[in-house]
Amino acid sequence: MPSKKALVRRPGPRLAEGLVTHVEREKVDVDLALEQWEAYVEALRTHGWETVEVDPEDDCPDAVFVEDTVVMYKNVALIARSGAESRREETVGVEEAVARLGCSVNWIWEPGTLDGGDVLKVGDTIYVGRGGRTNAAGVQQLRAAFEPLGARVVAVPVSKVLHLKSAVTALPDGTVIGNIPKVDRPSLFPRFLSVPEEAGAHVVLLGGPKLLMAASAPKTAELLTDLGFEPAVVDISEFEKLEGCVTCLSVRLRELYA
Numbered sequence: 001m002p003s004k005k006a007l008v009r010r011p012g013p014r015l016a017e018g019l020v021t022h023v024e025r026e027k028v029d030v031d032l033a034l035e036q037w038e039a040y041v042e043a044l045r046t047h048g049w050e051t052v053e054v055d056p057e058d059d060c061p062d063a064v065f066v067e068d069t070v071v072m073y074k075n076v077a078l079i080a081r082s083g084a085e086s087r088r089e090e091t092v093g094v095e096e097a098v099a100r101l102g103c104s105v106n107w108i109w110e111p112g113t114l115d116g117g118d119v120l121k122v123g124d125t126i127y128v129g130r131g132g133r134t135n136a137a138g139v140q141q142l143r144a145a146f147e148p149l150g151a152r153v154v155a156v157p158v159s160k161v162l163h164l165k166s167a168v169t170a171l172p173d174g175t176v177i178g179n180i181p182k183v184d185r186p187s188l189f190p191r192f193l194s195v196p197e198e199a200g201a202h203v204v205l206l207g208g209p210k211l212l213m214a215a216s217a218p219k220t221a222e223l224l225t226d227l228g229f230e231p232a233v234v235d236i237s238e239f240e241k242l243e244g245c246v247t248c249l250s251v252r253l254r255e256l257y258a
Contacts, residue, residue: 003256004207006049007097008249009066011037012058018242019062019084021132021162026241033238037064040212040234040249047206047232049252052101055093062087064239067248068115068133068163069094073126073146074255077103083113083133094251101256106145114138117163117248122170126153127189129164157184162243169203169247171211171229177201177220195220202245204252206232212246 016028041051057063062084069091071078077098079091099105108114118129119142126146128139143153160182161167168178168189176189178201186192195201200220204212213221213231221231236246 002254004049005101005253005256006044006051007054007066007070007094007251007253008037008041008044008051009054009064009093010034010056011064012056012061014058014061015064015238015242017061018065019086020241020243022160022166023241023243028238028241030238033064036234036236036238037249040236040246043212043232043234044206044250047210047212049206051250052097054097057090057093060087060090062242063090065117065242065244065248066090066094067165067251068117070098070251071114071116071119071142072098072103072251072253072255073121073151074149075103075257076145076149077105078114078142078145079105079107080114080116081108081110081112081138082115083135083138084115087115098253101253103253103256108138108141111135112137112141114142115163116251117165118158120164120168120170120176122174122176124151126151127164127168128153128155129158129167130155131158131164133163134158154188156188159184163248165202165247166243166245168201170205171203171224172205172209177203195223199240199245202247203231204246204250214240214246216240 200217
């Protein structure tokens, strides 16, 4: 049976100091962000996911974006090394959490940099965004870690958004979705569906036809409903001010060994 565990990490008191790169800084309501995070975690649980809370890192403003710290493939956890030096301390608690779950742990080493948000898995194909936070050495190390396990690694350019998964994610049938103005090379994906909103490009696969989506993409939710999918909508407005989306607030572990 596939596993349904999700790593999450509570937002800390310095959340409003988080990095922004492609958007103007806005005031973040930290109390509201905590309420939104709790609702996000509850949505995962409601759809059958066991959430595993990683120890908080209150001195790391971006630590809530736990997806950036690790990439999972099968039972292997590849601990990331962010291109943003200020985020590198976030990995310690995540490394401990995946080790407790029985994962085999590997690491990205200097000079490699890689953020988990730059990695999109579609079946055994792993797309890696080569951009601001992930460099060529990081892509090479990810390839060395996962290709022997059966993965096919495809590097794609990212220049218009923070991470690859800020631009594209994938539906349960493997179709990659994105908002065209934010995608560097849609032609690199065998099946691509354009969606009308930037936030509509971000979905978390909950199981079957169910998708976790942000409330800020109502037109995309309507489109995907018409295509037979079942969006579950959460409000993550405070995290969107920091270039966050529904994917980066958790790490989904679907292939842990029993």
